Amino acid sequence: MKCGKCETYTMKTECCGQKTAKAGPAKYSPHDQYARYRRAAKSDQLREEGLI
Numbered sequence: 001m002k003c004g005k006c007e008t009y010t011m012k013t014e015c016c017g018q019k020t021a022k023a024g025p026a027k028y029s030p031h032d033q034y035a036r037y038r039r040a041a042k043s044d045q046l047r048e049e050g051l052i
């Protein structure tokens with residue numbers, strides 16, 4: 001679940017006085033953060049190679 005107001009992920013059904021929305025299972029996971037890290041690393045590599 002995710003609060004659309006404070007954008008906090010929670011297991012509660014309510015946050016900030018309003019109902020939370022269902023969050024996709026892949027949106028808040030270590031795998032997603034790892035993918036983001038890999039993307040950043042690749043970006044750095046391309047910059048070093050002068051491709052960006």
Ligand SMILES: [Zn+2]
Nearest residue numbers: 003006015016
């Ligand atoms: Zn909230």
